[in-house]
Amino acid sequence: MLGGAPEALTCSRAGCADRAGWRIDWRNPRIHTGDRSKTWLACDEHVDYLREFLAAREFPLTVSAVAEVDA
Numbered sequence: 001m002l003g004g005a006p007e008a009l010t011c012s013r014a015g016c017a018d019r020a021g022w023r024i025d026w027r028n029p030r031i032h033t034g035d036r037s038k039t040w041l042a043c044d045e046h047v048d049y050l051r052e053f054l055a056a057r058e059f060p061l062t063v064s065a066v067a068e069v070d071a
Contacts, residue, residue: 009066011043013050018043026054026061041066 009020020041027037042050047063054061 009041011046012040013042013046016043016046018045021066022047023064023066024050024054024061025064026059028057028059 010016011018011020012024020043022042022044024040024042024047025037026040027034032038040050051061051063
């Protein structure tokens with residue numbers, strides 16, 4: 001649906017609607033304190049692109065698999 005809310009666990013790469021399997025936690029040390037971080041989600045195709053985008057800016061980051069929780 002155009003303009004609708006994204007599905008849970010959707011890749012954060014612009015234009016991508018694939019299901020995310022990776023979580024990238026990062027922060028910009030110039031504006032974020034050590035206890036504040038942001039999270040991007042990534043599909044298998046875009047995890048390296050998003051990680052390299054942040055690493056090129058020397059932002060501290062961690063990449064981990066998204067843990068599925070059975071309800």
